[in-house]
Structure formats: structure tokens, C-alpha cells
Amino acid sequence: MDFGLSEEQEILRKSTCNVMEKECPPAFVKETIKDEKGYSPELWRKMAELGWMGFIFPESYGGIDGSFLDFTILLEEMGRVCLPSPFFSTVILGGLPILEGGNEEQKDELLPPMINGDLILTLAITEPPGKYTPDGIESRATKSEKGYILDGTKLFVPNAHIADYIIVVARTKDGVDADGITLFLVDAKARGVTCTPLLTIAGDKQFEVALDKVEVTDERILGDIDKGWHIIEKIWSKVIVAACGEMVGGAQQTLKMTIDYAKEREQFGRPLGCLQAVQHFCADMVADVDGCRYITYQAAWMLSEGLSCVKEVAMAKAWCSDAFKRVTKQGQQVHGAIGFTEEHDLHLYYKSAKKWELFYGDSWFHRDAVAEQMGL
């Protein structure tokens, strides 16, 4: 066991942190959230140049074949600054299914431009039932002459407005089972695709994507017909741990801001941090944050090593969901009224924690998965 970063990891962390702190200060985050696009193309380009989009992709596509463990460090630093960008949707929700399920042509066509920063991707999985299980997929793909016709309503699709392609999860066979689900690479500008923005608590860009007789050719099928859910299953652990990575960063930053504030803010003629209540709050926060860190990196390490880690992944999200939220709540309480203002930066984390709690299953959901793994 080794709880420390290796020298290379430490360099990666530091350099990522430097870029993020310089390019993505809180003022930038707030401005970008208000902007319709929701990201900065300039920063996006810089990120591509730094090789971030290709971090976990093979060199053959222009990637740098980094480990998922190291990639988590990258995500942690993004979470630390609440980076608004289509990175998660493009690389994790878009790139991974293509890498996992695409044929050579698709990979050759899509991965290099994605890695170069020329392609924005997203995944349309959730539908009105609001679930991440096969029985939540009701969108229909009907066989046509040239391929398929897609109909349905997708919800909570990140960055659909700027995406070039939307990977749509749809049913090619009736029912509620995993078998019969297929993935389609849909041109976001195709006829019949309508994106309606949703207003979200964290200000990130999510959309309703209405599919009305959208034509897709057979070439745009990702993986095997009816077997699309296998692709989702294969990448899903990484999706969850990537989310946890961002949460680790956010939780750590919240703790840091709170400690700094407790040291500098005076009340009753002494620093706030002299109060035992504040001290105990902060001590509880450390346990939450360190817990997020260890449990997340344990899962990331296992993914990197190719070990089976269904339980560890569920544990990570179960813990991070609750812990990050608790940390932001306690952080707010220590900050008092100042933290409740839009001007202050703390609310970015408070909102982010709620968003991440709800995405990809909350702690109830993941604890049930843990119970399953315990044989309960």
C-alpha cells in the first residue's frame, strides 16, 4: 500500500493545479456558467494541447495512454476549481464508449479529433424515469432502409448544445432488459434533434434532447445491435469514479477555504477557529474529505490495475455523495452570511456537491449495490 503520490504523479498534480488556478479562477467559473455556451473554447484548446483529452486513450489515436489512476488526479484538480467545460461529457461519457464499443473506422474517425480538442461529445442515456438501469430506457430505434429511426426523449444530457455527436442509448427490441439496447452516434445537428436547456442548480449545461424521427445510418451504430448496454456497463465504473474524482477536488477545496476563513475571520475578538464548535466542524470535515480521497483513489487504482471493483466503486460514490455534501454544508455554516452571497465562491461547491450527489446514483442507490456485493 502506498497512500502517497509518486514523483510523477506529484508533478502531474502540480502542473494541472497550476493551469487550473491560472485559467479557471472563481470569477471565470461564474462568468462561464452564466454564458450560454458554458465553456471557454480558448481554455478547451489549451487543455487539448496539454494532452488532457487524450490522457487515457491509446497513443495510436493521439492519446498518451495514461493510467486511470493518474487521470483521476487530473479530474480532482478540475473539481477543485469547479471547471465548467465539456471535458467530462466529451472524454468520459463520449470518448470511452467509442473506445470500448466502436469499430476501427469509428475510432479512427472520432478519437483523434476528440483528442485534438476538435470534437465535443456527450451521452444521452437518462430518460423521464430518471434511472441508470436498462428499464429506464424507453427511446425507440426502429429499423429503416438505411439504418434506424430514433424517437424518444432524453433528459439531463450534458452539453448537448455544443456537442458534435450525441451517443444515444435506445431500444432496438421491446422490453425492459439490457438485451435489446443499442448505442447510436447521432449528429447533434441532425434533423429531428431538438435540445432544450434545463436550468440546473450548479449552472452546468444540461438538456432535454427530443428525438423525433431522427435518421441514423447503420455506420453510426456503436458496437453490436442489441448489445449496447454492455458498453455502458463496461465504462460505467469509470464514469462513477471520474465523478468521485471531481468530488474529491471540490471537497478538498471547500475544506481549505473553510480552514482559511476560520483562521482569518475574527469574532468575539479572536479567530473563529478558536471556537470548539468550529474546530470540531473542521475535524469532521477532514474525516469526510480524507475518506473521499482514499476510497476514490482505491477504486481508481483497482480500475487501473484491471481488478474487479464493483463494490469499491459503489462504496466510493456512496461515501463521496454524502461526504462532499456534508462538507459543503458545514463549510457554509462556518462561513456564515458571507458564504451565502453570490459574490463569494463557496456556493459553487455547495451547488456542485448537490449536483454530483444526484448524478450517477446517490448514496441510497450505491449502498444498495454495496449490499448486493455483500451478498445481502
Next chain:
Amino acid sequence: MDFGLSEEQEILRKSTCNVMEKECPPAFVKETIKDEKGYSPELWRKMAELGWMGFIFPESYGGIDGSFLDFTILLEEMGRVCLPSPFFSTVILGGLPILEGGNEEQKDELLPPMINGDLILTLAITEPPGKYTPDGIESRATKSEKGYILDGTKLFVPNAHIADYIIVVARTKDGVDADGITLFLVDAKARGVTCTPLLTIAGDKQFEVALDKVEVTDERILGDIDKGWHIIEKIWSKVIVAACGEMVGGAQQTLKMTIDYAKEREQFGRPLGCLQAVQHFCADMVADVDGCRYITYQAAWMLSEGLSCVKEVAMAKAWCSDAFKRVTKQGQQVHGAIGFTEEHDLHLYYKSAKKWELFYGDSWFHRDAVAEQMGL
């Protein structure tokens, strides 16, 4: 609304409190718990003389026809000192079903001696499934020439070893429904009745009561054949609120001991109560204790007024179960090591809280009942 005690209630409380403090100090409690009988016949006689056993029974049987609300005050004072006695089992679990379901002969025969302190009663309801619902009743009552033959195993029966009569809940009809359950007045010394003591956390006397071909005559049927569960249903709210009454007293005493200790015990050269952590513990405890008090008395008042209060009763037990336990846990934490010793009195309450939490349904159970009442 009136949250205060009336003058008469205040007198009742004070006089009960005085008797209990004098007759039932902690040393007496500890001694009595260790004693095989588990109660003091002398004190039992005194309680009878004070009219406590007949408090909620009609004057025609020698009772004083007091209100259930006032009765709760009595129970609170008993809970405050952790009184070890067969009062609960005799009066509430035994007396109430007889009053509610017995015929005139049975009432005339049993209630006056019970009220005089000459009769100890108990109720055998729970069985190995450990439930308080009709489907938990599996004991069989088979029709015989003179009456019925009882067979089965009853668990967690309080004071069976000193009881004169055990009211046995048994099935006269197969199935899992309420219909088909009958109550029997069983002589505790009857052939085929075997009482085996259970070792309990709070040291109160509970028993396995094994019924092996126990003969009961038709005269010993309480209420109508197959309709016994209605009697249980009618008294059950009172059973639960009576339990809550004891919990209110226990919780209050725990708080009092903790505050006293925080004021008097010095650490770091100042009273423990100067520490903000201790102050906040105590403030939380007050909310718990006051909550127990109001929610319990609200239910007791509604019972007294004959109002429907299924939800209020469930709310009372749901809250008291958790709150009393929390209070004892925090009390222990404030007391430190001294509270962990057998010599100290605090553990009586810590144990009592756990016992009462588990009896008559914990907060999961009662919250589900609340949900039901909310139409969920």
C-alpha cells in the same frame, strides 16, 4: 393549548416524585435488578395503597378513574427513577385488556385484587418472529371438552415468574390474520406452563413462556372467540404511550444528571460545562427531551379526550425511541469514564433507553406507521 401542568397535576407529579425518590433510589434499583424477583413486595404494597394500580380504572372496581393524561405523569415519574416493578405488565398489559375485553365476572374477580396489589398480571403476545402484528401469532389454542388446550412459545414476557395470570394471545383459527386470535387468562402456575428467564440488557425480568398442552376452561377466555386482536388493538395505543411516558422520565433524568455533572466536574481548571462542545451536546439533549415530553403528552391528551390519534401515538414512539437513546449516549459522552462504571447510575438509563427503543416497535416501525397515516 396548555403546555403546563394544572395545579392538581403538579401536586400529583410532586407527590409521585417524592415517593419514588424516597422509595426507589438508584441503589435500590440496582439491588432489585439483581434480585431474582425483580421487585419489592413492600414497595408494591405502598404503590397499591397510593392508588396507583387503580389509577385509570373505574371506581366500581376500586379504582380512582383518573385520566390517562394524569396517568402518564405517574409513569414519567416511574421512568425517572427506572423503577423495577411489575407495574407496567400488571396494570397496562394485564389490567387494560381485562377492562377492555373481560366480562363482568372476570372484571369483578380480577380488577379489585389487581388494584389492591394482590394480583400480578402480564401479557404473552410476542413469539419467536418477534413481531407485534397478527402474523406473528402462531401459538395454537385447540378446542377441548372443557375449553381449550394451548400450545406454543411466547417470548419477552415481562414478569412471568411472579405473575398470577398470564394473558396469552393464541390462534383459535389458522392463518395470519387478526381474525382468529383469542385471548386466554392462563394461571401462571398451571400445568404445562414453563417460564425460562431471559437475560436482558436493562436487567428487567423477561421470560420465555413455553405452553405445552395447557388446559384453560371456557370461563378463562377474555372477550370473544377469534376476536381477541380487537382487544389488543384497543389497548395498544395506551401501551405505547405508557412506554413513552416512562421514556420521558428517563430522558429528563439523564439530562439532569448530565447538566449537574457538567456544572460540577472540573477539567482544564474549569467546569466541564464551559466547553462549547459540552454546551452544544446539552442543548441538543434539551431539544430531544422537550420533544419527547410534548409529543408524548400530546398523544396522552388525545387518548384522554377519546380522540383518534393513531398517527400521534406512532410519532411519539418514533421520536422517543431515537431521542431517549441519543440523550443517554450524549450523557455518557459528557460523563466520561465514570459513567461507564457499574457504580455510577447513568448506565441504568442508557440500558433502559435501548430496552424501550426495541419494545413495541422502534422508530423504523413507527415511522412506517406515520407514513401510512400520511397516505404514503
Next chain:
Amino acid sequence: MDFGFTKEQESFRQEVRDFLEKKIECGAFKIISNGWLENSSQEFSKEMSERGWIGMTWPKEYGGQERTYMDRAILMEEMLTCQAPIAYHFLADRQVGPAIIHFGNDDHKKEYLPKIINAEISMVLGLSEPNAGSDLVSVKTYAKEEGDFFILNGQKVWTTGAHRADYIWMIVKTDLDAPKHKGISEFILDLKTPGVTVRPIINMAGVHSFNEVFFEDVKVPKENLVGVKNRGFYQLMAQVDYERAGLERLMQNYPVFVNLVEYVKKEKRNGQPLSKDPMVRNTLAELEVEYQIGRLFCYQVAWTLTQGRIPNYEAALCKAYCTQYEQRLSDAATRILGLYGQLMPGSKWAPMDGEAADSYLWSVSYTLQGGSLEVLKNIVATRGLGLPVAKK
């Protein structure tokens, strides 16, 4: 002990309900969390005034109705259930009026009380300053005596509603040399007085609810000082028990609960109502029990006031408990809604019109405003339980 309401109380409650129903029917306001405080309507307040519902506990000699605090609690419970727009008169009714009755002179009473009761003026409280939050005695805004005037300089912050109010009721320093507690006075000040500047603060829910208020050489007539000079802190401490007492600290996001319960009954998951999910049931039932406990705490405070006693620690306890409940409610609501729980008001697909998410943002302020949770617990421990005052 008695946990019921009298016939008169029940019929009063019905009267308030009927009034509110009519107002809602004719579209006077919408039932929305925090609406009671965010929506200010002089018109609505005037209608309440006509019914004698402002200053209803005040003595008749000041235009009040001399009704009990229990009646006022009933009124408030109904108002808050609908989140009626009572912000225009709320602070003056609850706090400033009683303070004037206690500490004001005859001129103050003649000048302000009728206007409050008739909903002719709106008032806000100016307590916190940038370096005096929980630690109120550290206020630095200074009123210097000069002839018949005080010259006011300084700044207030977190002043809720100052942008739409007429007067500010404030504490300021009047003696720089005295010990902190003994150099503070209470003033009432017209917000249109030259030298007063109100600047908006946008909160994290994106709403302009509170303000900074700056005072630059503001000339305040001496008669605007209320009560005894340099005794302001003690006067204030007597007032806050009223502030802390109310159902408004339990019911700020009450519509969230009502709507959530309805939502889970209708919404289906796996073919059955979401309300059958054991985690959901347990969570909602727990909230219901906690709510009912909080309601009893609030009524206990109203009862204590009705008895003519000060709800010493109970008011602090009540507020500490209730505001925490409101936070748990908004958290549970967003969570039960799942991914939908992140949708804000106005969003397509937002259930309960986004109130859950919105209330999750507002809820941050609940345990801060009017005495933070920690300060309230300190009060319970020291004032209520007699624990020694801790070194801060």
C-alpha cells in the same frame, strides 16, 4: 395540559383560512417557499391591517387588539402555510412595534405605532455589520452627539429588505470608551435620510434579498434614539426572544414538504408509487415527526408568551431546532426527486416548479440568520441550563 384549540381559536383559524383562500383564488399571490418574506405587498398588508391582524397582540391603547400570542401563532401558521406576502409589515409587527411599546417614549409611540398597524410604513432591522455577525456587540457604526443631532457613520450588512423599506431599526455605538455591551443604543431612522445608501447583495439563490446599508455623516435627530442611551444592547436582548419564537423559522419552505408528499404519491417508480419506496417512506415520515415536534416547540413558545412569561431559552431552542429541520427538508426533497432534484424554478421538467432545488440554496441561510445555530445553542446551554458562560 391541553393540546387542543378552543372553539374561538378554531373559528379564528377558519376565518384566516377563508381570507387566504379568496386571495389565492383571485391570484393575489402564489404559494411559494420563502414567499412570506420575499414578497412584500403593502396592499396585502393593508387588508390584514383592516382585519386587525397587524399588532394584534399589542395593547389597545396603541391600537392593538390585545389578543394572545396563541392567536398570533394561529394567524402565522395559516399565513405561512400559504406563504402569504407579509414582508411589508412583518418585522415592524413582530419586533419593532413591541420594542417601541417597551422602550419608546410617547412621541415614538404616537409617531410609529399607528403607521405600523395601518401598514403605512415598512421597517427593517439593522443589526449585523461586517465585523459584527454573531458577535453583535462589536458594531462599529458610530453615532456622535452633536447638538440636537447624532451624526451617524458606518455600515450595516445583511439587511434584509432594506431596498424596499421606509425605516431601519438599528443598533449603533454611542460610547466608544465604555465596555462593548454598555456603549450601544437603539435608533430608528428614515432610510431616505441624506447620507444613507442602500446597496444590493445578491445571494447564492441569485436573489436580491439583503443589502449593505452605508451611513455617511447622516444627521439623525436626537428623538430617533429609542429607550435609554447606551442600554441598547440590553434592550435588544429582550426583543430577540420575540424574534426567535416564530413559526416562520419552521415553515419557510413548508410548501416543499406539502408538494413533496403529493409528488411521491403520484410519481411511479417500477410500476408503483414512489411513496411505497421504504427509504422514501422512512425519510418523509421522519420529516413529518420532526415537523410536528417543531410545531409543538413553536406553540410552546407562543403559549409561554401568552402566559406573560418570557420564552427564555425555549425561543432559542425552538429556532435552533426548526431551522435545522428546514435544512434537512430541502436536502431530502432534492434527493428524493433524484436527478430532477437539481432543476431550478422555471426549468422545463422541474417538478414542484423547482422549489426543492431553490429551497436547498435558501436553506443555507436558515441556520445563520438572526443568531447562528451555534449562538443559539450557547444560549440554550447558558441561559436555559445554567451552564457557565464559556470563554469565547
Next chain:
Amino acid sequence: MDFGFTKEQESFRQEVRDFLEKKIECGAFKIISNGWLENSSQEFSKEMSERGWIGMTWPKEYGGQERTYMDRAILMEEMLTCQAPIAYHFLADRQVGPAIIHFGNDDHKKEYLPKIINAEISMVLGLSEPNAGSDLVSVKTYAKEEGDFFILNGQKVWTTGAHRADYIWMIVKTDLDAPKHKGISEFILDLKTPGVTVRPIINMAGVHSFNEVFFEDVKVPKENLVGVKNRGFYQLMAQVDYERAGLERLMQNYPVFVNLVEYVKKEKRNGQPLSKDPMVRNTLAELEVEYQIGRLFCYQVAWTLTQGRIPNYEAALCKAYCTQYEQRLSDAATRILGLYGQLMPGSKWAPMDGEAADSYLWSVSYTLQGGSLEVLKNIVATRGLGLPVAKK
């Protein structure tokens, strides 16, 4: 970063497991919560000694194995899983031995270390006194210098295991005039010395686990002072990081969890296993997640020690977290068992032989012993986060 174990570590773990399995098979001990500390067996300790499992992290020059703290954590995890009876050598191995290595002179090392490693002597800690619990520097037991001796008078309390140990490692006052922190020294004392009286304290679980130890004119040779006179408090502070580090604070009632999981799988409610009850599932999964977090905390501390660094705040954090977990576990266990949860060991019908109820009683002590939860949190805040030290 690496969350796996090396092959050597895995095979070491297997070696320990094999040893324990054999011992259990031949009935050497039973797997029962708190057994690791309540069951003292010199015989068992001697067998561990033979395998080099006492003093395994100590330098070879003192008879140790110079193995890593990771190895020791693995050993402990296996021992605690079975609750092997390690009390005889535990405190000497974990704390006294290292303290002697750090602060003892050559005579101390020669005298005690071999005996500890060979499981020839058993030691306990004498820290708390009636008026010095969390506030250790307030100890009043006084060692007065007289010629070649110190004359000891005073009293220790909560001395776990003193009734079966040979030596006590204690802090006592050696300078009455110095500031509290600077007048304390560390001593090692044979419990059979004339003037020492050990009196049992029965805990609320009904067990004689700790004691009062009285000292009446006890003549202590000067060589029994360890380290520098009047520097004892600082020496001690350096030692407690070791005390707080261990898996023993996470796994005191580990069998309860194992047995509970098995129980709910087998036990039927309403025709299906109790494990299918959503509240039970959620509760047990939550405990599992919390346990695994605690385990990572413990290994992080072991890793830090292995790196040769002091687990500064991490040890305090780890202990604070883990002991709270153990309390939640025992509470949840009694609750999931329902009415059966109140049955004590030895009772008819008691599931898991009454361990749930028994552990609920013991669990009170978990957040008190060796630094209360509150003291630990203070340490995390001040030492770990650099928050200013609060006035106590």
C-alpha cells in the same frame, strides 16, 4: 499510489491466518468482541513471541524484527478479526516498548525489552487520575525525591488490566512548582512493590476490566524514571500517536458485524431473508462503507509510520472516526435484531450469543478511552489544520 499488498505481505497475512485457524480449532480462544483486550494469555503471547510477532517493528539490536508498520497492521488485522487474546503483551508491545527504545537508558533497554519481546512480563498504562481525565497534565500523583529513591503517593484510575499485569508505566508529578506541563515524569513500576494497591472497578457491562491503583509511600528506585525528569508529558505526547494509530480502535467489536451480516442472510421475516429489508440493507451497507473507510484510515497511519513519519493528526482523526463507527455498529446491531437485540450473552434465545447487546454496553467506552472524541477532534483541528488553540 497503490492500494494492494505485496506478495510478501499477502503471504505473511496467510501465515498469521493459518496460525490463528489452528489455535481456534484447538479451542485456544473464542471469537468474541473485546476478546483481544479482555482475554489475556501469557501462553498465547509466548507463541506469538516465538514467531517474532512481538516487537516486530523494533530495531534488531533490541531483539526486534525491524519489520514495517504495514506488517504489524496486517498482523493486527488478522488478530482482531479473530479477537485473539493478545492483552498480555499488547500495551507493552505497542507503547511501552517503543517508549523505552526512545527515552530509556541502556539499563532500561536491557532490563525490559527482552522480557517484553519474550512475553515474560505484562504491562499496563497508568495515566488518568480522578481529576485528570482528558486533562492529563493535572495529575496529582507525586513522586518526591529522597536519596536514591522517589516516594510515590497518589492514585491512578481507569487502569485497564492492572489486576493481571506485572508493571505499570505511568506519569507522575515530579515538580510541584513548575508549570503543569513541565513538572511531569515517566516511571515504570513493579505492581508488586509494597504500598501499591489495585482495586477493581466493575464496568457497566458487569466486567472487571479496569482498576483504581493506589500508591502509599511507595519507594521507587531512581532508575525507574524513564527519560528526562520533568519532560514526561512531552515524551508521552510523542507516544500517543502510536496508541491512536491502530486497527484495534476500528475492530473492537468486529465479530458483531460479521455475525450480523450472516444473521440477516439466514433470518426470515415475512417469508424472505431479513437481508432483503431495505432499511436493513441500507444500514448494513452504510456500516460496510464506513468500515472500509476506517480501514483505509488505519492503513494510512501504518503507511505513514512505515515511511518514518509521525502520523501527526491522522492518528487522532483515525481514532475519532473509528471509535464512532464502532458505536454506530453496536447500536445498529441491537436494532436490527429487534427485541432479540436486548438479550445478553448466555441468555436463551440470544442471537449471536448476545454479542450485540453486550457490545452496545462496551461501546460507551470506545469514544472515551485513550483520549476522548472531543480531545481527538481538538487535536485534528489544532495540530492537523493549524487552527488556533482554543481557550479551554
